Amino acid sequence: MRLVIARCQVDYTGALTAHLPLATRLLVVKADGSVLVHSDGGSYKPLNWMTPPCTLMESEPSEELREEGVRQVWTVRHAKSGDQLVVHLHEILHEHSEELGVDPGLVKDGVEAQLQKLLAEHVTTLGDGWSLVRREYMTAIGPVDLLCKDASGTTVAVEIKRRGGIDGVEQLTRYLELLNRDPHLAPVQGVFAAQVIKPQARVLAEDRGIRCVTLDYEALQGIDDAEARLF
Structure with a gap:
């Protein structure tokens, strides 16, 4: 630095x-x-x-x-x-x-970390035939929350937030730029998942070809439904 x-x-x-x-x-x-x-x-x-x-x-x-x-x-x-x-x-x-060394990455707050854990356990909520490759997949600029494969075998990077804003979309965009340089992963698609996604963030994400998913925390926990679901 x-x-x-x-x-x-x-x-x-x-x-x-x-x-x-x-x-x-x-x-x-x-x-x-x-x-x-x-x-x-x-x-x-x-x-x-x-x-x-x-x-x-x-x-x-x-x-x-x-x-x-x-x-x-x-x-x-x-x-x-x-x-x-x-x-x-x-x-x-x-x-x-100053040499800062390798950063361990952001420690998520309770709800955000739990969302990541629940979605990793029930990744098919994002689509039939989906599978988890790894949680906290490390890149040169930080860890991607979830790295998955969809039903067609395409690699998908999933960024998870409690409240999804433009900064989160920018963060996922940077991850996608790096991941798509890896011939073993490319092409890599993006999913921006949050409990609430701000309108400006949704517009920016969709303009960049990133799919937006609104998460229901209680549904994922199985509190209001026997089967985890997304709205």
Whole structure:
């Protein structure tokens, strides 16, 4: 993990165009190759970012940029899409690097963990002929809740939440991007499962070809029905 606090300007070009004018920001470069740009507000979300697979190239500015006060240029290019995140650093105020090692992954809260356990035990609730490959299937950026096979033998990654928001869809999207690089698993489909799925998250998921499933916790426990079911 590399943390850089700097006065910088950031420009994103590709599928969309975005510009962040000169200001002091936190730049985060992770071991998986992702680069994130944070401000001191806006909660935990980065202002802009580039997800792997991507490469970071650091270079000296042109004479014209140097006259404008730029001291270093970061160019982050996505290997597949060709999108670019270009950071013009005017002043580096602080820089620190630290090896964090392998993260054990997020520990689920009681209900979410129980949902995962119940769905793993009754994976055919998602479809006839489904089978469980593994719970907490590890990827380079964290564990997928459930890795399954549907009736046709297609690999399916299932992300489980209590309340399904856009962040959960983004998380599953990143998992799918990594899993689909594995020729032994690809093609990998996605299922976003939650007790409540926010409308915006449902729209985003369906736009990305991810199936949404609303979970009934009590039904899965067998409290209100002898047979676990989904609504």
